Amino acid sequence: MNKIGLIIKREYLTRVRKRSFIIMTFLGPILMAAIYIIPIMLALNSSTDHLRVAVVDESRWFESSFTNNENHTFVPMRGQPIDSVKEMVKSGVFDMALYVPPTQLNIPSNAVVYSIRQVPMEVETYISSVMEKEIEDQKLMAKGVDPEIVSSVKTDVNLQIMRMDEKGNEKETFTEVQFTLGIVLAMLVYAFIIFFGGQVMQGVSEEKNNRIIEVIVSSVKPFQLMMGKIIGVSLVALTQFVLWIVLTLVLYLGFSAYLGLSNPEMLSQGTVMAQEITSNDIMSNENVQSILQIVHSIDFGTIIATFLVFFILGYLLYATLYAAMGSLVDNNTDSQQFALPVTVPLMVAFFTMFYIPNNPDSSLSVWFSMIPFTSPISMMVRIPFGVPIWQIVVSVLLLASTFVLMTWIAAKIYRTGILMYGKKLSYKEIFKWLKYK
Amino acid sequence: MAKISVNEVTKKYADHIALDRMCIEIPERCIYGLLGPNGAGKTTLIRILNQITAPDSGEVLINGEKLSQKHIARIGYLPEERGLYKKMKVGEQAIYLAELKGIKKTEAEKRLKMWFEKFEIGDWWDKKVEELSKGMQQKIQFVTTIIHEPDILIFDEPFSGFDPINANLLKEAILELRDKGATILLSTHNMASVEELCDSITLINNGRSILQGRVGDIKRQHDTHQREIIIRCDDTLRVMNIADTYNNIKVEPTDQPDETKLTLFSTSPNDLLNQLLQVGQLVSFKEVLPSMNDIFIQEVQSQNQAS
Numbered sequence: 206m207n208k209i210g211l212i213i214k215r216e217y218l219t220r221v222r223k224r225s226f227i228i229m230t231f232l233g234p235i236l237m238a239a240i241y242i243i244p245i246m247l248a249l250n251s252s253t254d255h256l257r258v259a260v261v262d263e264s265r266w267f268e269s270s271f272t273n274n275e276n277h278t279f280v281p282m283r284g285q286p287i288d289s290v291k292e293m294v295k296s297g298v299f300d301m302a303l304y305v306p307p308t309q310l311n312i313p314s315n316a317v318v319y320s321i322r323q324v325p326m327e328v329e330t331y332i333s334s335v336m337e338k339e340i341e342d343q344k345l346m347a348k349g350v351d352p353e354i355v356s357s358v359k360t361d362v363n364l365q366i367m368r369m370d371e372k373g374n375e376k377e378t379f380t381e382v383q384f385t386l387g388i389v390l391a392m393l394v395y396a397f398i399i400f401f402g403g404q405v406m407q408g409v410s411e412e413k414n415n416r417i418i419e420v421i422v423s424s425v426k427p428f429q430l431m432m433g434k435i436i437g438v439s440l441v442a443l444t445q446f447v448l449w450i451v452l453t454l455v456l457y458l459g460f461s462a463y464l465g466l467s468n469p470e471m472l473s474q475g476t477v478m479a480q481e482i483t484s485n486d487i488m489s490n491e492n493v494q495s496i497l498q499i500v501h502s503i504d505f506g507t508i509i510a511t512f513l514v515f516f517i518l519g520y521l522l523y524a525t526l527y528a529a530m531g532s533l534v535d536n537n538t539d540s541q542q543f544a545l546p547v548t549v550p551l552m553v554a555f556f557t558m559f560y561i562p563n564n565p566d567s568s569l570s571v572w573f574s575m576i577p578f579t580s581p582i583s584m585m586v587r588i589p590f591g592v593p594i595w596q597i598v599v600s601v602l603l604l605a606s607t608f609v610l611m612t613w614i615a616a617k618i619y620r621t622g623i624l625m626y627g628k629k630l631s632y633k634e635i636f637k638w639l640k641y642k
Numbered sequence: 643m644a645k646i647s648v649n650e651v652t653k654k655y656a657d658h659i660a661l662d663r664m665c666i667e668i669p670e671r672c673i674y675g676l677l678g679p680n681g682a683g684k685t686t687l688i689r690i691l692n693q694i695t696a697p698d699s700g701e702v703l704i705n706g707e708k709l710s711q712k713h714i715a716r717i718g719y720l721p722e723e724r725g726l727y728k729k730m731k732v733g734e735q736a737i738y739l740a741e742l743k744g745i746k747k748t749e750a751e752k753r754l755k756m757w758f759e760k761f762e763i764g765d766w767w768d769k770k771v772e773e774l775s776k777g778m779q780q781k782i783q784f785v786t787t788i789i790h791e792p793d794i795l796i797f798d799e800p801f802s803g804f805d806p807i808n809a810n811l812l813k814e815a816i817l818e819l820r821d822k823g824a825t826i827l828l829s830t831h832n833m834a835s836v837e838e839l840c841d842s843i844t845l846i847n848n849g850r851s852i853l854q855g856r857v858g859d860i861k862r863q864h865d866t867h868q869r870e871i872i873i874r875c876d877d878t879l880r881v882m883n884i885a886d887t888y889n890n891i892k893v894e895p896t897d898q899p900d901e902t903k904l905t906l907f908s909t910s911p912n913d914l915l916n917q918l919l920q921v922g923q924l925v926s927f928k929e930v931l932p933s934m935n936d937i938f939i940q941e942v943q944s945q946n947q948a949s
Binding site for chain 1: 695724727
C-alpha cells in the first residue's frame, strides 16, 4: 500500500488545478519574454519613427556638428528667431526645435529643446554628447591643444581575464556574464524556496486548523503525511519550472519566427539594437560579436547539474523546516516567533548574493557555500565563476546529511505540533517533544 | 477473548501523566463507553489505539495480537476535533480518505454511493465541502469513518453538531454497525446516549480507571433502593399519616389532585404497600436506578476529594 503516493498525488493535483498556479505558469514566461521582446519592439518601432529637428544656434558653434541618420534629421535655421521656429514645431513642420543661446567659453551652455512630444532618450543623449564634444574641442583649442592630438592619444584597454588550472589550460572569463548568471540562479533558488516552502507551511497549518489532521493521521503516519506534502509540492515547483522554461522558449521562438517572416533583416538589426539598449556601455559592439565565445566559455553541464542538485536539496531542507513551523501555527498570530529560525538563514544567504561576486573564492564565500542553510543560494552565485569539484561534493554531502537530520527533528516537532491546540508554546517545550515516543 | 485489551498502559507528557497503568477489556460486538471529565486521558487513550501516539509502557492487544500498522485499516475513527478539506469536492475527498485506509478506488466509489443514498446526500457529490452546512459535513465525516467497513469503530463525541433527527439517524446507524459485528468504542459526555447505547463503560479520571463494568451492573451497584409509588386516594391526609410512620420517605403531590407520589429508600417496601393498598388504588410502583449522570458526578467528585 503506497500511502505516500496517494498523498503526493492529492497535494500535486489540488495545487496544479488551482487558478493561481495556472495564472502564475502563464504570467511568468510572459514577463520573462517581455524583458527580452519589449526592447526589441521599442528598437524596431523607434527606427521607423523619423524625427526632424530644427536647430537655432545663436552661438554658431554646433550648426555643423550634428549629423543626420535614419532616425533624425537636423535642419539648421540660421537667423530665424526661436519664437517663429517654435510656431513651426507647433504646426508640425518640425518634431522639435533645439535652441542654443549665445555661448561663451567656460560658461556652461544652457541649450533648450522644444518639443510637443516626449523627446526620445536617444536624441537627448545624442544632442548633449555632440555639444559636450564640441565644447571640449573648443576649450582644448583655446588652451592651444589640437583636438586631433587628443583623439589620437585616446586608448581603449581591453583587459582579458584568463583563468588557469594546474595543467596549464587557460580559459578566458567574462565577469559580467558570470555575475549575472550567478545572481539569476541564486535568485531562482531563493524565490522557489520562499514561495514553495511557504506553500508547504500553509498547507500544514491549513490541515491543522481545518481539524482534518486527526482523521488523516489515524490512517497514515504523520511522517508519511509530511513527506508526501513536501514531495508533492516539490513536484509542483518542478512542473512550474519546466513549464516556464518551455513556454518562454515557445514565446521566444514564436516571436522570432513572427519577426523573421515579416523582415529577416529587421530581426538581426533589432536584436543588435536591443543589445545596445539593454547593455548600454557594459558591452561594446565588439563584445556582442564575442558573445558566442562567452557562451562557449561557460560550463553549462556543471552549472545545470549543480543547480538542480542544490535547488532540490535546498528546497527539501527548508521545506522540512517550514513543515515543522506550520505545525506550530495555531491561529496565524503567534507564527512570527517560530518563523525566525527559517527566515534568518535565508536572509543571510540572500545577502551573500551581493558579497560573493566581488570575491568568489574568498574564505567567507567558501564558508557560506559550505554551510547547509546558505549553500543552496551561495553556491549558485559561485558556480559560474568555477568551483573546485571537492568543494561542491563536500557542500552537497553536508547539505544532504543536514536535510536527513532536520527531517528527523522536523518530523518529531510536526507529529506533536499538529495535534496541539490552543496552547502557548515555548522553544523549551518544543525541545521536549524530541524525546516523546 | 476480548476484542481490544489495554494492559497497564502508561503515557507521560512533560508536565503530567495522561494515562496511569490503564487496563480495559473490550469484548467483541459491543458498544463500550469511555467516560470521564475533560482532560481525564480519554483522547490520549484513543490516540494510542489509533497509533497516533505510542504508550510509554504497557501494551494494546487487538484480537490477542499486539497493535501494529496492519490494524490501521481495521479501525475507523471519528475524532472529536474533526474536519474536511474545505476546497475539495465531497466525492473526491471521500474517495481519498477511503483510499488512505486501503480501499481501491472503484470499490470506494461503489460503497460511497450506497451510503450517500442511505443518508440522502447523493447530490452533494460534486459540491465543495465549504458549500455545505456543518451538519451536512458531519454526515460526510461519519460516512468516511465507516467506509472501509472496519470491525473496530472509535467515536469521539459523535453526536455533537447533529440535530435530533440526524442524531437519531446516526444512533440507528451505530446500532446497525454493532449488529453487523463491529466493536464500538464511544467516548462522550452525553450520558443519555451512554444509557441508550452502551453495554459497558469505563470511567476515567486523572488517567486512572475509577469505575468499570456493564452499565446495568454499575447502576445496580449504585442502587440507593429508591422506589417510587403513586397511589390514588381522595383522602390525602390518610396517605400522609401512613407515610409518617416510615423514616426514609418523601411525599409529594402530583399534577392529579387525587394522586400522591411517595419516594421510598428501602429494600422492603411490602409493609408500606400493604398499608397503602388498604386506602387507595395503586397507580404505579417502580424501581428507580441512579442515572449515569448521577453516578458520573458522584464517582468523580468522591475520587477528587479523596486525592
